[in-house]
Amino acid sequence: MDLSYSPAEEAFRQKIRKFLEENAPKKALGEMALAESKAWQRKLHEAGLLGAAWPKEHGGAGLTDMEQAILSEELTRAAAPPVPGQMGIWWVGPAILKFGTEQQKKRFVAHILSGEDIWATGYSEPNAGSDMFNTQTRAEPRDGHYVVNGQKIWTTQAHLANWFFCLVRTPVPDAKTKYDGLSVLLMDMSAPGVEVKPIRQMTGGSEFNEVFMTNVEVPMENRLGEEGEGWKIISQALINERSGIASGMRFEQSLGHLVSLARRRGKTEDPGWRQRIADLAISTQITKYSGFRSTSDAIQGRLNPHLSAAMKLYGTTLSQRFATSMSELLGPYGQLYQQHDQAPEARKVGQRLLYERSLTIAGGTSEIQKNIIAERILGLPRR
Structure with missing residues (x-):
């Protein structure tokens, strides 16, 4: 595993950093109107920074996997808000490029990058x-x-989406396993019979939704891949998340925020807090170098879905540890979930604490990840 960057890669990093310093909005996604966030997506697209590793003939910049990783890292470093079309960019677009027909690529891929089409992914069911x-x-x-x-549930941004990447079960006369018959359809959310109901969350937001489908007609040409290939397609899509290097950068930022908060709260000389911060710093480095390993594997064509399960388990748990530590540093103010003169961070820390409880459930529960690790990495029996 090579941990160094070439001169050309470092030059690319500086170019991206300069662009973000000059153009990145200072608002978070939740603080921006939809029109503002779409304008930010268009600006990134026009600069060739969305779908950057996608082929040029489909609107990408044809960058290398390492350049894509550097781009992800710099977007995280700059705290640039995510774009409204991120589900399409990180999951749906790569799946269409890999499994779609030429007609599907021409119809959907460019609109994903431009933000004309916003996608939601329909996996979980009640x-x-x-x-x-x-x-x-x-x-x-x-x-x-x-x-x-x-019916689908916990569907992120379905209330904004106009297209749905939907896992369904198609008829298989001689099904031998549970994944026989699983297929993926590209569904128009404006089709008759589609109903979306936002779910109120304890953070006060409603990013998740229920999606009801009643006699919804989807053209056969909107099936992605062959009938019965749904599990293969979904498995690939779940790997296509942000670079592990970017995850390491995110945790380094969290560590910096935690240390700053500890200083303001007068806890930097407390032995217990010093040990706790040191433990989180070590965990951050573990995540960072696991990200390097994941990126290195991808560059060499060795995508490892089992490693992604381990990284998902470790990373989401670490996110919760940071959120809990920040809340406990604030003491009783950590329970306010609103601004306070004695603790101006209370609102953001409280919202983060509530939101990040969902991370060990969303995208596959921690229990599912542990089963994958036990069976497919450690080779342990099911019983």
């Missing part, structure tokens, strides 16, 4: 949760269409 093998949403072939009936 009675299945993280167990996608138990998907019950049905897609029955009929007169050149699939007729879809079912």
Whole structure:
């Protein structure tokens, strides 16, 4: 694993850093109107910084995997707000590029980058949760269409999306396993029979939604890949998350915020807090170098879904440890969840504490990740 950057890569980093210093909004995504965040996405797209590693013929910049990793790191370093089309950019677009027809690539990919199309991904269901093998949403072939009936839950930004990357179950006469018959459909959210209901969260926001589908017609040409390839497509999409290097940068920023807060609260000489901060610093370095390993594997064509499970488990738990530590540093003010003269950080810290409880559930629960690690990395028996 090579931990160094070439002169050309360092020059690329400086170019990106300069662009972000001059152009990145100072607001978080939740503080921006949708029109503002779409304008930010267009600016990134025009600069060739979205889908940067995608082929040029499909609107990408044709950058290397390492340049994509550097870009992700610098976006994190600059605290640049995520774009509204991030689900399409990180998950849907790569899946269409890998498994889609030429017609699908021409129809969808450019609109993902420009922000004309906003995507949501439909995996979890009320009675299945993280167990996608138990998907019950049905897609029955009929007169050149699939007729879809079912429900998805915890669907991020479905209230903003106009397209839906939906995991369904198609008929298989001789199904032998639970993933036989799983397929992916590209569904128009404006189609008759699609209903979206936002879910109020304890943070006060409503980023998650329920999606109900009643006799929704989806053209056959909007199936991604072949019937029964759904699990292969979804597995690939779940790997296509942000670079592990960027995750390391995010935790280094959290560590810096924690140390600054400890100084302001007069805790830097407290032995207990010094030990706790040191432990978080070590965990941050573990995450950083795991990210380097993941990026190095990707560059060499060795995508490892099992490593991504380990990184997801470790990273989401570490996020919660940081949030809890910041809240405890504030003492009783950490329970306010609003601004206070004695603790101006209280609102942001409180919101982070509440939000990050969801991280060990979203995208596959920690229990699911532990099963993957036990069975596929350690080779342990199921019983």
